[in-house]
Amino acid sequence: MDAASEPEGLEASDDAAAAGPDSAGRSLDARLVRRLLAVLGNPPIEFELAWTRERIAGPGSAVAKLRIANRSTLIGILSDPRLRFGDAYSAGQVEIEGDLVQLLEIIYRSAPTGAHSGALARVLNNWRHRPRRNTLIGSRNNIHRHYDLGNEFYSLWLGETMAYTCAYYPTADATLDEAQVAKMDHVCRKLQLTAGDSVVEAGCGWGTLALHMASRFGARVRAFNISKEQIAFARARAREQGLEGRVEFVEDDYRNISGRYDVFVSVGMLEHVGVENYPELGRIARRAIGGEGRGLIHSIGRNHPEPLHPWVERRIFPGAYPPSLSEMMQIFEPSRLSVLDVENIRLHYALTLRAWLALYERAVDKVHAMFDDVFVRMWRLYLAGSIAGFETGTLQLFQVLFTGEENNRIPLTREFMYPH
C-alpha cells in the first residue's frame, strides 16, 4: 500500500463520522494523525484521540486501536515516531486495544522499505540515534544498565535455565527450558566439544552455557563477563553444582582474554561489542584458538547494515548494534579465521521471546512490586517489539562456526550436528 497512490484510504472511519460534526476527523489533530499514518506506510490501525474523541483509521479493517492521551503526545510521536512512540506507550500516554505483537508486526510490515532508504535521512537518523561507544569503560556502563537490573527480575521470566539468548526449538512445541538446553547442545555439537577440551567464553551471562559445557561435555571453561550481578550469580551456581574446579568465572572484559584454548565461544555478546571492535575481537579469538581450534559466535543480526531500533538502543540496550553478515565478517576475515558454517535461526528467537513474554505477563505483579509502571510497560513493549522484529524478518539470529584457517580436521558433512 502506497501513501501517494491511495490517499482515499485515509478517511476518518464511519464510527468517528457518526460521533458528531466535531469528531469527523477533519480537525488539525486528525490531519496530523493522517500524516503519521502516511509516515508509517498506512497500516490498518485506528487512532483515537482522547481529547477530541476523534477516530482516524488506515485502510482496511483495523487490527488494533491506539488511544492517544493528549495533543502533545501526538506531536511528540510525529516528531520522532521511532523513539517517541515507545516512550509514550511506556508512560501510558498511548493505550493499545488489541494484540500488541500483531500491532507492531503490522507497523513493521507496512513501513516503507525506505525506513532505511535515502542516504541523507539514514545518516541523520544514525547520527541522532548513534549508539553509545563500547570502550572498556563505556561497555561497563552499557552492560550495567541492562544486565544489572537484578537477577531476581530476570529469574521471573527467563525460565529455569536463566539463559537470556535465543533458544533452539527442535520442534515448535518444545518448552522454553527444553529449547534452551537444546540450544546449548546444538552449540556444543557444532563445536564438537569433547571431554577435556578447554573453552574460553566471551560474555557468559548467568553462566548457563559454561556450566552446561562442563557438566554435560566434561569441558574446562573460563568464562568472562563484566556484569557484576551475573558473575556473582554464576559463581554461586558453580558452587551449588560442584563445578568450581572446572568452570572459572572471570569478572573482566573479553578484551582481556589471554591464554590458549581448544574452543572460543560467545553467545549473545556480539550485540554489545560494536562493529569498530570486530577486528580486535577476531584477533582475540584467533590468539585464543590458534590455527586449529574451533569457535562459535551467536548473535542477533540484520539482513543489511542498519542500527538497532533507536528506542530499544536508548531505553533498553545502550550501545547495542545487531550486525549484518558482511559486518560480522570483519571479525573473521582480517584474522586468518575460516568460516565453516552460518545458520540463521531467527524464527527460534520469536518462539523464545513469546515464551518470555508469557512468563513476564504471568509474573507482572511481581515486576510491579520491583519497578514502576513505566518500567513494566517499557519492558512489555521491548519483548513484544522483539517478537515482531524476528517474525517480520527485521531481525536475524546468526550462529557462525569458524576455525583457524590451517585446520583440516573438519568433518566432511554436517550430519554430526544432527544425531538421531
Added chain:
Amino acid sequence: MDAASEPEGLEASDDAAAAGPDSAGRSLDARLVRRLLAVLGNPPIEFELAWTRERIAGPGSAVAKLRIANRSTLIGILSDPRLRFGDAYSAGQVEIEGDLVQLLEIIYRSAPTGAHSGALARVLNNWRHRPRRNTLIGSRNNIHRHYDLGNEFYSLWLGETMAYTCAYYPTADATLDEAQVAKMDHVCRKLQLTAGDSVVEAGCGWGTLALHMASRFGARVRAFNISKEQIAFARARAREQGLEGRVEFVEDDYRNISGRYDVFVSVGMLEHVGVENYPELGRIARRAIGGEGRGLIHSIGRNHPEPLHPWVERRIFPGAYPPSLSEMMQIFEPSRLSVLDVENIRLHYALTLRAWLALYERAVDKVHAMFDDVFVRMWRLYLAGSIAGFETGTLQLFQVLFTGEENNRIPLTREFMYPH
C-alpha cells in the same frame, strides 16, 4: 619459518657441495635461488640449476626437487614468481621430481602470510594482475576461452556427470560420480525442491543440475549459459533424456534473466561474475524469486578478499575472482534477501580435484592428441595447484542458501537437509 631470523637455513645442500668447487651454491645463480627461497618463505625444497649443476635447498629434508633449465627462466621466476613459475613449468623449463601437489602445498604453506600483506604491494600486485572485466561482451570472451575448449576434452576427466563444480562426498570413499549426484541432491534438498517448482539457473555448465532437478525432483527449469559449446551439449542431453519439455537451455547472460520463479540457483558461476556486479546479481535473484522464493549460490571463495592466483587468472580462468563472504554479502544485503545458511565444503573440492586429476592423467595421451605439450602441463599444474589451494585453506567453497526477507515458511532446523 621466517627468512629474516633463520638465514642459516639457506645453505647449499651437502650433495651440491660435494659436486665440486664450482657447484657449491656460491655462484650468482645460487644466490638468486636463495633469494627466491627467501621470497617463498624457505620451503623445504631443492633447486637444481641445469646449466651449472648446482643444487640449493631450503631448510629441512626436501619434499621435492625443481630442475630449472636455464638462467633466463630463473630470472623470470624471480621477477614475478606467482606468474612466471607456472609459465616456466608449462613450457617445460622447470621439471619437478616428487609429488606436484605436495610441492605446491609446501609452497603455499611456507608463503609469508604477507603474500597479501603490505598495502602498497597489494595494490601494485592487484593492478598488475587485474582480472579482465566481466561486461556483457567481456564475459562472453572470458567464458569462451575456458569453457569452449571442447566438450570432448572435458569429458575425458569430469566423469559421467560432466559436472565441473565441487562435488559433495557423503563419505571420503564415495566415487566422483556418486559425489556429484550427492552434491546435486544436497543442493536440491537445501532448496526444498518439490515437483512443479519453477527454477531459474544462472550458469548451467553442461546442464547436469538442471536435468537432475527435472528428472529427479520434477521441477521445471530455465537454465542460462553463455558458453555455446556447453549449451549445445546440454540441449542434446535434454533431447536424449526426453526432458525438452521441462528444461529449457537459454544461450544468454544471467543479466538477461526475466520472469518469476520459485527457486534461483547458481552453482559455480559466481567466480566469473566480478564483485562489481554482485549487487546487480542480487537484484536479478530477488526479482526472480520475490519475497518468498528460495535461492542458492555455490562458489569458490576466500577467507579474506584476495585476487585469484594471477597465473590461474591469466592462463586458465580469465576474469575470475573467488570472493570472501563479506564480498558475497554484497549480493544479498542490498536486495532484501535473507541469508539462511552458509556451508563451507572446501575439503570436498580437494577430493573432487584429486579425482579429476587422476582421470586427467589416465587420459593424458588423448589430451596430447588434442593439444600441445604446454597445454597438457598447464592443465596439470592448474588441477594440482587447485588441490593444494583447497587443502591448505587458500581457497574455500561456499554454498549460500537465501530467501526473500518476508519468507517465514522456513523449517525450524536443518534436519531436512540430512535425511536418513
